[in-house]
Amino acid sequence: MTDRRTSIGNSRNPETHAAILDAAHELLAEHGYAGVSMEAVARRAGAGKPTLYRWWPSKTALLIELYEREKTRALAEIPDLGSAQKELVALIKGVHRFWRKTPAGQAFRSIIAEAQADDAALRSLRDEFLPRGRATATVILDRAQARGEIAPDADRELLLDVLFGFSWYRLLTHRLRDDTGAVERLVAALLAAAKAGGSLAGD
Amino acid sequence: MTDRRTSIGNSRNPETHAAILDAAHELLAEHGYAGVSMEAVARRAGAGKPTLYRWWPSKTALLIELYEREKTRALAEIPDLGSAQKELVALIKGVHRFWRKTPAGQAFRSIIAEAQADDAALRSLRDEFLPRGRATATVILDRAQARGEIAPDADRELLLDVLFGFSWYRLLTHRLRDDTGAVERLVAALLAAAKAGGSLAGD
Amino acid sequence: MTDRRTSIGNSRNPETHAAILDAAHELLAEHGYAGVSMEAVARRAGAGKPTLYRWWPSKTALLIELYEREKTRALAEIPDLGSAQKELVALIKGVHRFWRKTPAGQAFRSIIAEAQADDAALRSLRDEFLPRGRATATVILDRAQARGEIAPDADRELLLDVLFGFSWYRLLTHRLRDDTGAVERLVAALLAAAKAGGSLAGD
Amino acid sequence: MTDRRTSIGNSRNPETHAAILDAAHELLAEHGYAGVSMEAVARRAGAGKPTLYRWWPSKTALLIELYEREKTRALAEIPDLGSAQKELVALIKGVHRFWRKTPAGQAFRSIIAEAQADDAALRSLRDEFLPRGRATATVILDRAQARGEIAPDADRELLLDVLFGFSWYRLLTHRLRDDTGAVERLVAALLAAAKAGGSLAGD
DNA sequence: GGATAACCGAGACGGTACGTCCGGTCTTTGG
DNA sequence: CCAAAGACCGGACGTACCGTCTCGGTTATCC
Structure with a gap:
């Protein structure tokens, strides 16, 4: 070395x-x-x-570059699998696996932790880093909306906040493993609400 | 004697x-x-x-005690409001308000950040600190189950992971304010799924 | 204990x-x-x-009491041995042996060291502690003067400063052991000068 | 090149x-x-x-460097003054003056004190620091031996131990000032013994 | 014979200093 | 001009002692 x-x-x-x-x-x-x-x-x-x-102006910047290098190596796009349920589950489970199997999970935890002590790091995390990660999900939701699986006025941002919030929570409490269908059931519940256009619909 | x-x-x-x-x-x-x-x-x-x-053996321990002192000052129990929807919304919004209005939010962000660097802190956070916070929610869910608002076999742990995960995500990305009915809609979606006993039911 | x-x-x-x-x-x-x-x-x-x-107002005071307790246990008076040479050698060698064989040497080194950092300790060392130790030597010198072994106007204080200075030097540089007649020869040289009443006589 | x-x-x-x-x-x-x-x-x-x-690995090392910086500023070599008596008196009195007039005396007291608490410091003091200081005296004794002022088999180490021991004693008990010919008389006594080749001669 | 005063072990307290690690910046050397 | 190396200041880390203080409690002595 x-x-x-x-x-x-x-x-x-x-x-x-x-x-x-x-x-x-x-x-x-x-x-x-x-x-x-x-x-x-x-x-x-x-x-x-x-x-x-x-x-790299800060440790965070270094960690972000490291994370993205790992990501391009390990995380592919999600192809059209026929249903939003399958695609979202594939996306979330893929992210969880990526976090578990590589140091990327460690890197991501570190990035989040750093951002709590440094405002600039937080802004960069929220406004540049996270949107890049949500791009894949946006593609899936576009397809879902085209298929009519979710209502046109569904609050897509909220849906993603819930999915990623759940993932962060499991990552940050080191409970990424205890997964017995939880992701599937969560996605199903959210999609059901988003389809009805009622409860998860925007205001 | x-x-x-x-x-x-x-x-x-x-x-x-x-x-x-x-x-x-x-x-x-x-x-x-x-x-x-x-x-x-x-x-x-x-x-x-x-x-x-x-x-206090560590900064984390000090922050936790600070957080709990603030909590007992600011955060009351949730009384029976007639429906799980109202009670859960009151709980989550109360927590968000508490995090926004007092340094407690800062303290909590710090506790989470520290836990990413220190395994002991993480265990203490996950196994002692968080369960105390979820106790109030458990009471609400008990009442909801008694009322028949959620199925007997609903996955209550998953439901709470989703609610708190969403809250953490907003807290950690400093987006606690942009709340236009999001909490209400999220709770409604989750309760709908939990009542059906289908998608959010345990395996 | x-x-x-x-x-x-x-x-x-x-x-x-x-x-x-x-x-x-x-x-x-x-x-x-x-x-x-x-x-x-x-x-x-x-x-x-x-x-x-x-x-004990200070560590030094404690060490001094410890030293004196040891001394009364280990160090006897010097009886009349017939000549100042024999008696002074017995005194000095006795002190060296005492310093070597018991923790008293450590204690004494500590007392001297402490006195370099603390003026009060230095005064107490110089004005109370040391005179007590020189009392035995004074008795010997009195006898020597009575026998005519040293001139009436000999500088007794200087003689003792030299003897104890030599002893301190060996103690403080941890060289108390390499003693092949050095004490005997030193005492002989000093007594010769003190007898002549010339070089070691007072002014 | x-x-x-x-x-x-x-x-x-x-x-x-x-x-x-x-x-x-x-x-x-x-x-x-x-x-x-x-x-x-x-x-x-x-x-x-x-x-x-x-x-500087320790406070002692710092003090030693400080002491030596002062010494090179303040303390010159002793030139040939015609007699060992004059030269040794000049040396010892010069050292005493140096200790009295500059913080070097404080530094030296500190070095000795530290050495009592730390074995490594003691060894460095005894085996590196002190020999450097005795070098000047060695030159004087060489001249004296060449002049025939001291016997060829005189115990030079003992002579220096006595002179420096006396000096240390006065320094460490803060009695460097009360000097009414004491150094002269001590040097005279020691040189007399060293010349005779009797009492201060080696074994 | 009851009060009292000095003693006792324990340990919390405000401090000072220890020696180490890290974050960022600046300077020197060389490609 | 810029990369590499490393010295630099500043400051936080967690620990060890310092000397003082405040406890709860004991016992010999004096009123």
């Missing part, structure tokens, strides 16, 4: 860049959130701290 | 105890989570750091 | 007194000067800290 | 280094040994505590 890299002059060194993300990845896997400090990442990556700060 | 208990040694000074919680309260209100360090709390309370550590 | 003692009314409890000195003795023997804190002594003696401070 | 040594990274800041020693110097002069804490030195020097610990 600490193979001797050296400066390559006045352009960004991609090896260094990857080494830093790898170091963060390993630390996250080995010691969890508490083990990831800019200091420790720099040490393990064999990089100087200013190098980290040049590219 | 008389009480033969003989406490020995000096006993905890309640003024100091209160001064420390007050100091934490103020720091939380003024500077948010990042402003609360054991050092700063001790300084403002005019207490020694060892005094803090004598009573 | 922590046999349960209790108050014996409004007079000093000699058992407690002894237990405290014993505890200090043991700590000194086990961990040296650094291991002797009022806290640790109280803990090991099973006594309260205020009890220590009631009788 | 050019010097191919390439140190990388920022280098030690000499201003900071001096500021720390100055701060220690002032604290020593103002409050004595007890006033010198790493904390206080860092505070006054406007330096971070880790900076102190980076360069």
Whole structure:
């Protein structure tokens, strides 16, 4: 891990860049959130701290980039499965699996935790990071609305808040595993309400 | 016979105890989570750091006690309002209001954040702290089941995970305010499913 | 060591007194000067800290009493051996042996060290403690003067400063052992000068 | 070829280094040994505590460097004055004056005191620090032996132990001032014995 | 013989200092 | 010009003692 890299002059060194993300990845896997400090990442990556700060203004930014690198590796789009129920369940369960199987869950927990201490991090999380994650869900809901599975005036934002809120809650209390059909039943209940256009419909 | 208990040694000074919680309260209100360090709390309370550590093994423990002090001051039980819909909405909206109006919201965000960095804190949060908060909801659900508003085999734990997950999500993304009937509609959707005994019923 | 003692009314409890000195003795023997804190002594003696401070205003005072207790146990007067040379050598070597064989050496090193940080301790060391130790030497010098072994105008204070200075130096640099006749030769040199009434005579 | 040594990274800041020693110097002069804490030195020097610990592993190390800085400023070598008597008196009196006039005396007292609580400090004091101080005396004794003022087999180590022991004793009991020819007479007595080759001769 | 006063163990308290870790910034060296 | 390395300040961490204080309780002594 600490193979001797050296400066390559006045352009960004991609090896260094990857080494830093790898170091963060390993630390996250080995010691969890508490083990990831800019200091420790720099040490393990064999990089100087200013190098980290040049590219990522904060630990959160580093973690976000790490998370997204993992995501593109592990999380595919959800194809048309014929029903919103199947697609949403596939989406949520896929996210849960991704959080469980890779350090991404750790990274995500860390990002949320950091955002509670730092307003800028919170805004970046809410306004840039989360919308990217909801894009996949939006595609599914578009298809559902086209199929008539949910009412035209359904409160889609609320529906997603509930689904992601539930997921966050399980992630943050480390209870991602106890899943005996809970996701299926939750999605069914929400879709039923969204279809009726009554209770989950916008005002 | 008389009480033969003989406490020995000096006993905890309640003024100091209160001064420390007050100091934490103020720091939380003024500077948010990042402003609360054991050092700063001790300084403002005019207490020694060892005094803090004598009573609270960690910052999390201090924040939890602060949170519960605020809660007993601000949050009453939910009386029988005639329907589970009304009672659950009152509960959730009460919690949201409590989080918005007092530093308790800050405290709670901090507790969740700390738990992501510290396994012991997470266990204490999940296994001791949260169940206390869910007790009020349990009473409401008991009444609802007695009224026949939800099926006998409804998955009450899932229902609460969804309600609290939604609340956490809004709290942690600092979006507790944009509430135009969302809570009412969510509760209605969940209760509809729980009554049918179908989708939100246990397996 | 922590046999349960209790108050014996409004007079000093000699058992407690002894237990405290014993505890200090043991700590000194086990961990040296650094291991002797009022806290640790109280803990090991099973006594309260205020009890220590009631009788000894400082750690130095406690160490001095400990030292003198040891001294009366281990260090006898020097009888008339016929010559000042023999008697002074017996005195100095006795002191060195006492310092080496018991925790008294540790105690004495501690007393000297404490006095460098605390003016009151220094005064008490210099004006009360040391004169007591020089009393034995004074008796020897009186006899020597009566025998005519040292000139009437010899600078006795200087002679003792040299002898004790040499001893302190060896004690404080932990070189009390490497003694191959050094004390004998030093005493002989000083007595020769003191007899001549020339170089070691007062002004 | 050019010097191919390439140190990388920022280098030690000499201003900071001096500021720390100055701060220690002032604290020593103002409050004595007890006033010198790493904390206080860092505070006054406007330096971070880790900076102190980076360069000096302990307070003793800092004090030693301070002492030696003062010494090179204040204490010159002893030139050939024609007789060992004059040279040794000049040496000892110079050291006493140095201890009296500058905070160096305080520093030296502190170093000795620290060494009583810390074995490593004691070894460093005895095996590195003191020999440096005795080097000047060794030069004088070499000259004296060349002149025939002291016997070839004289126990030079003992002679120095006595001279320095006497000096320490006076320093540590804060009696450096009462000097009415005492040093002269002591040196004379020791040189007389060392010349005779009898009493102060080696075994 | 009852009050009282000094003692006792225990331990909480406000403080100070310890030695370490980390967050960000600045400076030096070299590609 | 910019990357790498690392020194720097500042500050929080959790711990050990300091010396003082306040307890509940005991017992010898004095009124």
